[in-house]
Amino acid sequence: MGFDPGLTVGIAILDLSGNVISTISCKEISRAEIIRHIIKHGKAVLVATDVYPPPKMVKKLATTLNSKIYSPSKTFTVSSKTELVDSYLSEISSSESPSNAHERDALAAAIKTYKHYQKKLSQIEKRTQKLDLTSEEEDEVKSMVIRGQPVSKAIDEILKVPESADLETQIVEIENDIDSIDEEKLKKIEESARKLKQKIKSQQNQIKYLNRKNKGLKKEIKKYKDKNTALQNKIDKLHYDYSKDILSKKEITSKVSIIKGLQEKYTAEKERREKLEENLHSIKNIRVLELSKEAVPVKIIESFTKEGIRAACEYWKIKKGDIVLLSSSEGGGSQTASLLIKTGIKAVIVADKMSHPAEEEFEKNEIPIIDADKIDLKMIDEFAVVNRDVLERKIEDWKVKTEDKRKKEKEDKLLEVIDEYRAQRKRY
Secondary structure: OEEEOOOEEEEEEEOOOOOEEEEEEEEOOOHHHHHHHHHHOOOOOEEEOOOOOOOHHHHHHHHHHOOEEEOOOOOOOHHHHHHHHHHHHHHOOOOOOOOOHHHHHHHHHHHHHHHHHHHHHHHHHHHHHHHOOOHHHHHHHHHHHHOOOOHHHHHHHHHHOOOOOOHHHHHHHHHHOHHHOOHHHHHHHHHHHHHHHHHHHHHHHHHHHHHHHHHHHHHHHHHHHHHHHHHHHHHHHHHHHHHHHHHHHHHHHHHHHHHHHHHHHHHHHHHHHHHHHHHHHHHHHHHHHHHOOOEEEEEEEOOOOHHHHHHHHHHHOOOOOOEEEEOOOOOOOHHHHHHHHOOOOOEEEEOOOOOHHHHHHHHHOOOOEEEHHHOOOEEEOOEEEEEHHHHHHHHHHHHHHHHHHHHHHHHHHHHHHHHHHHHHHHHO
8 A cells, every 4th residue: 555644644555466446635634544444445565655765654554554664765756656657547447546646646656566566466376376266365475475475485374274174074073973972062062063054054145145246246347348338439439530620620721821822922923013013114214214315314233242233234124335323332343343344334333432453344444433422313213313414524534534544554654664774774
């Protein structure tokens, strides 16, 4: 049995075959009431606890019941007790279940103890079955082994118990010896015989009663088996319905996911269409401006990178003779400039300082670079416009400035050659 002491005690009783006989919990119960409850279910062989070392109350109870104590090597955790109880009750298909923590702790201690002796108890059952011992005799063997006796010795002691001589045979023997017994002794023998016959009759009636009860119990077992089968079928049906419901929900979730994906795709396509419509509107405006003699459209490149140039070319359809505005020259070099030059642009307007390698690349390919601060840019939708005359003057100014720069560089280079030649003449 398992015992959980405290203000509220928990008691769990298992028989020597591992069946749960009783689980109760009582608040402020006396030790005498505890003992009465236990011996009502039989003789306690072991008192088990779920803590280490065993509490004093457990020791006192074991002493009173003349039982051994079993405690674990370390105190159970709550989760391990819950798992042990649930697993064991499921294993033996028991309808018993603890209604609170005290009953659970007591039952966990009892199960842990039974598990400790289970292998030895199973061995005893196999050996006693061959000897055709009664269940009471088998339990007595188990009790003796738990108390420390070897299995063989315990079985031998049970088998040595002299069997009661057949009562009717005793009566016959007594009747045969009547002649050799005096009258006083004869009366005593007759009285003993009468009592023995009454005992036989009582036992025969008891056997008949037990047979009837056994028959009734078998019918009850069959009824419960049928009930169990019906409940199992009901559980199977509920499980099937539950599984079907899960599959249905999964299908709905899948369809919702597909619908959501289509909605997202529709939203993306709608945004793309709107963007293309804006782009088309801007391009139309550019076409109008291109035909205008007063204003020139300027196509904007957000970043001076390969990705930025490709995106602008795709969006604005940049072509030969276009004017572009670099919103940011950061990150651009000679290769980036070369990629833009290949489009055939006429000039590039910059909003900040361009890198020297990029500037040289544009100059080498005679692409004018115009400072945005020095030209009157006006924004229309997503592009800009500039006065045609102003733009042409700035392009011409850049060309003149660049030509002057080249001439200066050539003159400097010629002077450098002359100076070098004179230096060589002096050395000779």
